[in-house]
Amino acid sequence: MTCGPHGPGSGSGSDAGTTATLDHTHLALVGSPNSGKTTLFNALTGLRAKTGNYPGVTVSRYEGRVEVDGQQVLLEDLPGTYSLDAISPDEQIVSDVLDPGDPTTVTPEGLLVTLDATTLRRSLRMLAQVLHTSVPTCVVLTFTDELYRRQGALDVEALRRALGVPVVAVVGGRRQQLGGLRALMVRPDEWSTPVVLPPTDPTGVTGWIDSVLTSSGYRLPVTDARTQRIDAVLLHPVWGSIVFALTMFAFFQVIFAVAAPLQGYIETFFAFLGDQVDAHVSIDWLASFLSDGILGGVGGVLVFLPQIALLFVLISLMEGVGYMARAAFLMDRVMAGAGLEGRAFVALLSSLACAIPGIMATRTLPSPRDRIATMMGAPLMTCSARLPVYVLLIGLLVDRDARFGPVGAQGVVMFALYLVGALSAMASAWLFSRIGRGTGPLLPFYMEMPPYRVPSLRSVGLAVYDACRGFLRKVAKIILGTTIVLWLLLNLPHPSDAQLRADGVEPSDRAAVSTYVIDHSAGAAVGRFVEPVFEPLGFDWRINVSVLASLSAREVFVATLGQVAAAENPDQPADALEQMTVADGPRAGEPLFTAPVLAALLVFFLYALQCMSTVGVLRRESGSWKWPAIAFGYLFVVAWSMAALTRLVVGAFV
Amino acid sequence: MSVAIHPEPVAGDPTAVRWVMPAGTLPFVGAPAALPPELQTLVDDGTVTRVEVEPDAVRVAIAAGRSWRVVGGRVRSALVAALGDASAWRGPGGADRDDVLRMAVEQVIAGDVGDYVRGHGGRISLLDVRGGRVEVALGGACAHCPSSDLTLTQRFEVAVRARCPDVTEVVTRDEPGASGETGRRRLLPLRPVRRSAAG
Amino acid sequence: MSVMSFTLGQRRPTPRAVQVTTGSAAPAIPATATGTLAELDCGARARVTGVSGGADPATARRLVDLGFAPGAEVEMVRRAPMADPVVFRVAGYDIALRRMQARCIQVSTTS
Numbered sequence: 001m002t003c004g005p006h007g008p009g010s011g012s013g014s015d016a017g018t019t020a021t022l023d024h025t026h027l028a029l030v031g032s033p034n035s036g037k038t039t040l041f042n043a044l045t046g047l048r049a050k051t052g053n054y055p056g057v058t059v060s061r062y063e064g065r066v067e068v069d070g071q072q073v074l075l076e077d078l079p080g081t082y083s084l085d086a087i088s089p090d091e092q093i094v095s096d097v098l099d100p101g102d103p104t105t106v107t108p109e110g111l112l113v114t115l116d117a118t119t120l121r122r123s124l125r126m127l128a129q130v131l132h133t134s135v136p137t138c139v140v141l142t143f144t145d146e147l148y149r150r151q152g153a154l155d156v157e158a159l160r161r162a163l164g165v166p167v168v169a170v171v172g173g174r175r176q177q178l179g180g181l182r183a184l185m186v187r188p189d190e191w192s193t194p195v196v197l198p199p200t201d202p203t204g205v206t207g208w209i210d211s212v213l214t215s216s217g218y219r220l221p222v223t224d225a226r227t228q229r230i231d232a233v234l235l236h237p238v239w240g241s242i243v244f245a246l247t248m249f250a251f252f253q254v255i256f257a258v259a260a261p262l263q264g265y266i267e268t269f270f271a272f273l274g275d276q277v278d279a280h281v282s283i284d285w286l287a288s289f290l291s292d293g294i295l296g297g298v299g300g301v302l303v304f305l306p307q308i309a310l311l312f313v314l315i316s317l318m319e320g321v322g323y324m325a326r327a328a329f330l331m332d333r334v335m336a337g338a339g340l341e342g343r344a345f346v347a348l349l350s351s352l353a354c355a356i357p358g359i360m361a362t363r364t365l366p367s368p369r370d371r372i373a374t375m376m377g378a379p380l381m382t383c384s385a386r387l388p389v390y391v392l393l394i395g396l397l398v399d400r401d402a403r404f405g406p407v408g409a410q411g412v413v414m415f416a417l418y419l420v421g422a423l424s425a426m427a428s429a430w431l432f433s434r435i436g437r438g439t440g441p442l443l444p445f446y447m448e449m450p451p452y453r454v455p456s457l458r459s460v461g462l463a464v465y466d467a468c469r470g471f472l473r474k475v476a477k478i479i480l481g482t483t484i485v486l487w488l489l490l491n492l493p494h495p496s497d498a499q500l501r502a503d504g505v506e507p508s509d510r511a512a513v514s515t516y517v518i519d520h521s522a523g524a525a526v527g528r529f530v531e532p533v534f535e536p537l538g539f540d541w542r543i544n545v546s547v548l549a550s551l552s553a554r555e556v557f558v559a560t561l562g563q564v565a566a567a568e569n570p571d572q573p574a575d576a577l578e579q580m581t582v583a584d585g586p587r588a589g590e591p592l593f594t595a596p597v598l599a600a601l602l603v604f605f606l607y608a609l610q611c612m613s614t615v616g617v618l619r620r621e622s623g624s625w626k627w628p629a630i631a632f633g634y635l636f637v638v639a640w641s642m643a644a645l646t647r648l649v650v651g652a653f654v
Numbered sequence: 655m656s657v658a659i660h661p662e663p664v665a666g667d668p669t670a671v672r673w674v675m676p677a678g679t680l681p682f683v684g685a686p687a688a689l690p691p692e693l694q695t696l697v698d699d700g701t702v703t704r705v706e707v708e709p710d711a712v713r714v715a716i717a718a719g720r721s722w723r724v725v726g727g728r729v730r731s732a733l734v735a736a737l738g739d740a741s742a743w744r745g746p747g748g749a750d751r752d753d754v755l756r757m758a759v760e761q762v763i764a765g766d767v768g769d770y771v772r773g774h775g776g777r778i779s780l781l782d783v784r785g786g787r788v789e790v791a792l793g794g795a796c797a798h799c800p801s802s803d804l805t806l807t808q809r810f811e812v813a814v815r816a817r818c819p820d821v822t823e824v825v826t827r828d829e830p831g832a833s834g835e836t837g838r839r840r841l842l843p844l845r846p847v848r849r850s851a852a853g
Numbered sequence: 854m855s856v857m858s859f860t861l862g863q864r865r866p867t868p869r870a871v872q873v874t875t876g877s878a879a880p881a882i883p884a885t886a887t888g889t890l891a892e893l894d895c896g897a898r899a900r901v902t903g904v905s906g907g908a909d910p911a912t913a914r915r916l917v918d919l920g921f922a923p924g925a926e927v928e929m930v931r932r933a934p935m936a937d938p939v940v941f942r943v944a945g946y947d948i949a950l951r952r953m954q955a956r957c958i959q960v961s962t963t964s
Contacts, residue, residue, distance in 0.1 A: 083918035087911050121944035122920040157766070161662050162674065195663040195671050196726030203656065206922050207734065210658035215674045215710070217816070220945045237934040329949050333935035336951075444912040444954045446919060449940055449947035 024065075024072035026106065027185060028097060030130060031114030032123060033080035033366070034450045036142035040114055040170065041077040042462050043178060061093075068182045075185075076108060082122075084129040087444075089368050098133045110136040110188025112181075117147040117154060117169070118221050118451070124209045127163070128198035136188040140181060141169040146451070152221030159216035164194030224451040227322075231449075234326050244330050247323070248349055254310055255353040260384075262306035270299030284513075285494045289487060297483030300553055301476045304356050304613065308471055309464050311350055311357035315364065316463035318346075320455020324364065325447055332445070338426040339433035341365070341445055344374045348425060351381035355614045356475075358383075359621050360467060369436035375618060376631055377429035379609050382421040385554040389605050390417055392558050396578060397598040413602075421606055424638075470620065478616030483552045489523035490549060523548055537604065537643045538597035542580075550610050557605075595654045600647040607639035657737040661726065664713065669703070671722055672711040673733050678819045680737070682745030683707050683757045690742035692732040701725050707745075709758040709817040712737075751820055756783040758818035759790070767813050771806065777829065778810075786822035788814065793829030886962050890921075890941065891955035893929035899960035901925045901943075912957060920944030921958050 031037035045064025062077040078097060079090035086092040096102045098111070113130055115123040130137055139159075147154060160167040168181045184191070198208045233239050274291035281287040318324040328342030335342050343364050351358025358378040365371045382390075394410050402409035495517065497507040505516045518524060527544035534544055542561075550557035561577060580592040609615065609632045618628035657675055664670040685706050689697065696702040704715040714729055716722065736742065759780050762768065771778045775795035782789040790810070811824045893899055901921050904913045920943040921927065930940040930947060938949045 083915055085911065085914045085918065087915055119944065119946040122946060125918050125920070125922075162660055164661070164663060194661070196661040196722050196730065198660075199727070199730065202917050202922050203924070204730075204734075206924055207656055207658040208660050211660040211674055211676075214658070214676065215660070215816075223942070231931070235931055235933075235940075241934055325949070329933055329938060329940070332949075332951070333933060333937050336937075444909075444915055444957075445938065445951045446915075446954060447938075447949045449949055 024074045025110070025186060025188060026074045026076070026108045027110045027112055027188060028076040028078050028108040029112050029114065030078050030094060030098070030126075031080060032082045032116070032119075032126060032448075034448050035080070035114040035116045035119075035123065036170075037080060037114040038077060039456060039459050040112075040140060040142065041075065042459060044182070045075055066182065066185060068186050071186050073185045075112075081126070083126055084133075088366065090366070098130065098135060100133070100135070107135060110138065110185075110191060112138050112140050112185070114140045114142050117141045117144045118150065118152065120154070120213060120218060121209060121220070124212065125205055128200075128205050128208065131165070131194055131197055132200065134193075136165075136191045136193060138166040138168065138181075138184055138188070138191055139163060141167060142171075144169045145171045146224075146453075147221050150221035150224055151219070153217055153219035155217040159212070159218075162212040162215050164192060166191050227451040230452050231326070234323070235329065240326075240330055244327055247327065248345075251314055251346075252349055252352060254314060255307055255350055255357065259306040259310050259353065263303050266299060266303050266306070270295050270302075285491065288491060292491075293484050293487035294480075296487070296552075297480040300483055300613070301472065301479045304354065304471065305468055307354050307357050308360065308467055311353075311361060312464040312467040313460060315346065315361060316460045317455055319364065320453065320459060322450045322452045325449050328447060329449065332447075337430075338377075339430040340370050340373060341367070342447075344370055344429070347374050347378060348381055348422075348429075351378040351383060351425070354383045354385065355379045355381065355611065356471070356617045359614065359617050360471070362621065369433060372622065372627060373429045373433035373436060375622060375627065376432040376634075377425035377427075379611070379614050379631065379635065380421050380425035380428055380607065382418045382606070383554075383611075385611065386417075386605055388555045388558045389550075390414060390602065392561075393598050393602050393605075396593050397595060397602070417602065417606055424607065471617070475613065475616040475620055478619065479552075479613045482612035482616075486523070486549060486552050489526065490518055490521045490545070492522055493520070495520065518545060521545075533640075536647070537600045537640065538594070538647055539601070540592055543592070543601065547604075547608075547610065551612050553613065554605065554610050557610075596647040596651040599650040600643040603646040604639045604643040607635055607642055609635040656734050659712075659730065659733060659737070661722075661730070662711075667715070668722075669718060669720075670713055670715040671726070671729075672708070672713050673730070674711045675733075675737055677710040677758075677815075677817050679710075680707050680712075680740055680743055680745075681751060681754070682743075683709060683754050684746040686743050687746055688744035690736035690739065692735040696729065696732055702729065707743075709754050709761065752783045752785065755786065755788065755814070755818045755820050756780070758814050758821075759783060759788055761817060762810060762813040763790075765813070767806075767810050770809070779829070781827065786820050787825065788821060788823070789825045789827060791827050791829045888960060888962075889956045890927060890929070890950070890958040890960055891939070891952045893927075893960070895929055895931060897962070898926060898928045899962040901927060901958060902961050903959045905957055905959070912954070916954065916958060919948060920946070927958075927960060 029037050029041055041062065041064065044066050050063050064075050064077070066073040066075055076097070078094045081091040081094045083091070084095050084098065086095045093105075097105045097107060099105075100107045111130060111133075113127055115127060127137075127139065141154075141156065141159075144154065144156075156167055156169050166184055168184065170177055170181060199205055234243055274295050277291040277295065278287050281290060315324070318327065324343065324346070327346065330342065331345040332342035335344050338344075343366075344362070346364065347358050347361040349358075350361045355378050358381065359375050362371045362374045362378070365374060394413050398410045398413055400408075400410065404412045495503075500507045500513060500516060503516065505512050507513060523545050524541060527541035527548060530544055531539075531541050534547075539547070546557045546561045577593060578591075581590060615628045615632060618631055619625055622628070657679060659673045659675045662672045662674055664672055685704070688694075689705060693702065693705060697705070700717055701720060702714055703717050704713075706713040712733060714733070716725055716729070763778055763780060768778055771792075777791075777793035779791050779793070780788075781791050792806075807824060807826055810826075811821065814821050814824065887902065888899075890899070901923055903923055904916045904921055917923075925943055928942040930942050932939050933949075936952075938951045939955055940947050940949045941955070
């Protein structure tokens, strides 16, 4: 690195051994949130970005390649931070990467520091810290167009002189303007370095910033009139709350209702493929494996894509426009009751559609503690996959014509389940954020309220693409794997025709065969084996098998029970369920689906993490198996205890 | 409040740094006859070899073997303390405030604005500075260009004022001996420009 | 410099009513009031005099890095519907803080 009293342009003494041996230059992007850092990263690297994780932490690592005149530049997009004095794991990554003495990370050969030209008075504080790392630095000024539009002023050339490092102004993510920056990126060892480093004490830094900005002719932009006018409505105690409620309603509607037909198409398509397999593959077990195991698994993965894509379209639009910060501002007081901050609201709301997009939405939370706490609460929100289960069980539990005053009792029970789910989610988040408080420092809450901006479609598209790709790459394996394992458990060992006939089952009667197969499967053995565990809840092994099968997706519970019931009474499966009796054990012969058992099942499904897709996405978003294991464990314990309690309470009243 | 300063390198002289300070902090230019004690200490211990005052900066040179990265912090602290009390400085004998303005004009001509004029095929030179009033001569392509009145002179005056708030008036003349009329063009009082030179 | 006055612990009837201008010509020595950011009314301005993160120096450091450095001018822009958090304008941008953080920032106002 070039040190010592060199002026600009004189820093030609590259230190030996770093650039010569590598085939590419390694640079990193540093900047505060909202500084246009990721937009610049996307503009420079395009779709050639790679996502990974930093060793040992749950922080995503983004890097991409930029080719300049045949030379490769590896560009790393560091997490956004307002300071190098880290107070969170994300920020610690930035400090570690920038610290040449840190052995766990590779310090880049040069840093591109994005500074929002409209907030220079603040952002130069971080630049002062960055310059002290002695890593060659180049400043990328963003939002200069907005600075001029808001009647601010800045002499970029004078700023370059005052800072002593290269300064390049870019506007938005326009690729054609990046030529100057791209040319600079190849040789960071030739960048000018400050002749004297900025001071380190707060007052000294203030003086340095004042002086630098004065000599660069910096005039603070006037407050954005457009933003002020919009905020007067959107943050108004009454109008703001109404707009917020409408926005969230629309948001939920899009994820819930708009995604539904798209998911329907995907399901129909895979059902069609399954039928084709059934029609053309004559070996029954193979047909079943292909259609139920493989196609079911792939379909089970793809069915989430519409929701994830729509969610990220909405989230990145809200972020890009600047409404996310406003929504969080409005909801912060409410969420503070659960120990969270406002931004967690969007994640919990999305979980009403499905916990998977909900957990992915926690990426918007800057504090890892809040992120984990929200992830632990999100699976408790009543997702759409619970609906068929609830509908079936409520139908058995509550008479269709029963009423609580003017409203149908079935609807009241459904509403109560939603409400209890939401309250439990908040309670769980509160608990985990309390636990997290003991392990790390309490992060101060602060949230920049950026001016309203027109989001770049490119950034929205990339965010959606990135989310879908990440889901498919990391979660697909887990969902597909679980589906196949479950299929094997429920279908093996496969009986021979002779064996079927010996037990009085006609091999051509597919329904009867599938019931027989499930009854004699390894899964049934598991269901019987765990019977003592679920006995206090009143579940027999058939419910256990259905619960086990529903691990691939909750609605499978309905299908599996339906299959069993259809075998007993093909014309009226619902009646069959009602008439089903306990198969064995001390209660053999008694009706199985009594009110206490049904209530216990409902409560069990309310709490249990009966969804391997959620486990998979928890694994991906938290970066390790620790949190999905904790979530599965604690939710199982809660589900079991609450179900047992419910059975006792309901049993006492019925 | 302490005086806000920042360092800028001096092209071609690695021992020197211009510590840019608010214009008008010190009432003189050139080598001071006496330094405030904070700076004198650094001269006495052999760190600093030369101190020169410019309209909006103090140019400090250090001994050849020293590194600015090492001594920069000490020089900064000493300067901030020294600039906090302008009365502790003694300017060179016989200097007056027009010297500050004259040097400011010379720096502007040598700097960005001069570059701009030369880049457009023009010439600009200082004729006279008296009592806050500056007279410059325009030549070459700029001599009769109508935009030299507004754009150029405004830029010029902004740049001079940024270095020396004492300027009261800028007057441009065509270069003596240039063909055509030799008129004196008086400029309107300066209005603030909306954008800086680099905009 | 135009400075809005504020009175600690007391709501002013109209925020603009007592705007005063203290220029070089103002003969009187301005009276200063000190307090924390959390006590500012809507539209009131103050100058940061110090930041104490309570027990946590990391919070204090972060608040300085966010622009609440001693000497910085801050304006209280608006409160959320349930009085918390609060938006402040500092160093040319808007930032929302909870009252708990705002209480860590000492300010003085000139009236």
